[in-house]
Amino acid sequence: MSRFYGQHDADGPIILCHRLHSRLARNPQLYTLLARPILDMPILDMLDKKGLQVYRYWDERPQPVRAANPDIVSIIYSVPGKAAVAAITSYAEKEQDAGIFVDAKALGFADGCMVTNAEGGAQRPVENGMILLPLKKHELKVLRLSSKGGQ
Numbered sequence: 001m002s003r004f005y006g007q008h009d010a011d012g013p014i015i016l017c018h019r020l021h022s023r024l025a026r027n028p029q030l031y032t033l034l035a036r037p038i039l040d041m042p043i044l045d046m047l048d049k050k051g052l053q054v055y056r057y058w059d060e061r062p063q064p065v066r067a068a069n070p071d072i073v074s075i076i077y078s079v080p081g082k083a084a085v086a087a088i089t090s091y092a093e094k095e096q097d098a099g100i101f102v103d104a105k106a107l108g109f110a111d112g113c114m115v116t117n118a119e120g121g122a123q124r125p126v127e128n129g130m131i132l133l134p135l136k137k138h139e140l141k142v143l144r145l146s147s148k149g150g151q
Helices: 011-026 028-034 042-046
Strands: 054-055 063-065 074-080 085-091 096-102 113-117 130-135 140-146
Touching: 042 074, 042 085, 042 140, 063 074, 063 085, 074 096, 085 096, 085 130, 130 140
Parallel strands: none
Antiparallel strands: 054 074, 063 096, 074 085, 085 140, 096 130, 113 140
């Protein structure tokens, strides 16, 4: 089990995805107490950035970071051209190497982007606009995305 982003009970990713912008986000003290240990800052750091755009998997607009499998969902926090954080979880029945599409241009990264695990900092290679991400059922992974050109 990973310290912050690993295997959680079935409600962990649901709480993250559906309540992050509601109860916890409206109460900074409660948010810091409950969500910060889970998110270990990457998402929390994005919430007060000017120009923040949030893409939720249930929105009816194109998602800049999305899985090929509809049972793998994500929420993306993006300050276009500067930084992005993607929280990805799986509702698939079995563990898999999920194909995750990354639209660097939609995130404002004209020269492409680098993707790293928020936990541990390991870089994930982006090939043809896609990364492979091993995911277990109900596992939560948080990725940082930044400009490949160093902007």
